[in-house]
Amino acid sequence: MLDIRLDSFSYHEHQKHSRTSRLIKAAYVTNSCILKTDNGPQLWKKFETPLYRKLRKSQEYMEDVAIDLLSLKMSLFKERDKYTPLTLLETYLSSPELDFKDIIGVICDFLLAGIDTTTYTTSFLLYHLAINPEVQHKAYEESLKLLKTPQSAVTEDVLKEAVYTKAVLKESLRLRPVSVGIGRILQNEAVFSTYPVPAETVVVSQNQISCRLDKYFECADKFLPDRWIKGHPLYKQAHPFLLLPFGHGPRSCIARRLAEQNMVILTLKVVRNYKIEWAGGTLDSRSLLINKPDGPILLTFKKRE
Numbered sequence: 001m002l003d004i005r006l007d008s009f010s011y012h013e014h015q016k017h018s019r020t021s022r023l024i025k026a027a028y029v030t031n032s033c034i035l036k037t038d039n040g041p042q043l044w045k046k047f048e049t050p051l052y053r054k055l056r057k058s059q060e061y062m063e064d065v066a067i068d069l070l071s072l073k074m075s076l077f078k079e080r081d082k083y084t085p086l087t088l089l090e091t092y093l094s095s096p097e098l099d100f101k102d103i104i105g106v107i108c109d110f111l112l113a114g115i116d117t118t119t120y121t122t123s124f125l126l127y128h129l130a131i132n133p134e135v136q137h138k139a140y141e142e143s144l145k146l147l148k149t150p151q152s153a154v155t156e157d158v159l160k161e162a163v164y165t166k167a168v169l170k171e172s173l174r175l176r177p178v179s180v181g182i183g184r185i186l187q188n189e190a191v192f193s194t195y196p197v198p199a200e201t202v203v204v205s206q207n208q209i210s211c212r213l214d215k216y217f218e219c220a221d222k223f224l225p226d227r228w229i230k231g232h233p234l235y236k237q238a239h240p241f242l243l244l245p246f247g248h249g250p251r252s253c254i255a256r257r258l259a260e261q262n263m264v265i266l267t268l269k270v271v272r273n274y275k276i277e278w279a280g281g282t283l284d285s286r287s288l289l290i291n292k293p294d295g296p297i298l299l300t301f302k303k304r305e
């Protein structure tokens, strides 16, 4: 989305003080401070509290990275080939309604919204595969069918056919969404189950809870990807507003398709090449601003023959 590779898997970026490590830390600190500064007495409005300072410093670091990345992109943008279609960032850069500050704001949002969300979702997905060997075996069989060799690329056609892997991701998001639901400020008065709620009220839907209720999903606490596969005996059409891990409407996640595609590609590649095992106890989630795993990710990967 930034048109520039951050190279986060390189040796250098794995080091403690690298840009990637500092960005990961800044996103985590921001996510841990927002709810705490939002709720309760907001003393930070009168003077800079230690929590607010942490939040400010993390945000400043992310903004510095965004400025560096955008400056680099702008210098390359001048030399771009005029016949290739514009990327998202290039569209922003060519838009007269947006100035440098607006685009910096968007990049900061990408950096904050893109780091922990995909990481936590992927961690839970691999955890579910590890503790449900029969599910992992079915995903492995699908990857064997779709990827002829362990090195085969995941093409557009492969993605279309990866029905079971997509169901695994969906089921994992049902049980372990990164967001409890969707938050909105009501523009108009509304009535929910006969309770009138005035305009301007902050309303947060509780999809995470609804997705765990047996009245909506049979054996709701069980990890059963087959429930999403049309034609399977476990399949039942769920209410369209129950499972909304990427939100809903015009403010829903801008990167939904990209994130889903990344996670499906990763799952196909990992299960095709490795047997995944879990070396810990039950992994639960803890809510900061977003839900994070409540313990270390103790996965082991055994190379398949």
Ligand code: HEM
Residues within 6 Å of the ligand: 001, 109, 110, 111, 113, 114, 115, 117, 118, 121, 178, 179, 182, 183, 244, 245, 246, 247, 248, 249, 250, 251, 252, 253, 254, 255, 256, 259
């Ligand atoms: C598993 C991965 C992800 C999940 C589960 C997720 C989930 C969400 C959710 C629930 C929202 C709020 C939607 C609403 O209020 O209706 C959101 C918004 C957003 N997400 Fe994601 N997200 C993920 C990955 C990403 C990535 C990788 C990026 C960027 C690179 C990203 C960028 C954004 C942005 C910019 C918004 C704000 C959209 C707006 O306010 O108009 N997300 N995401």
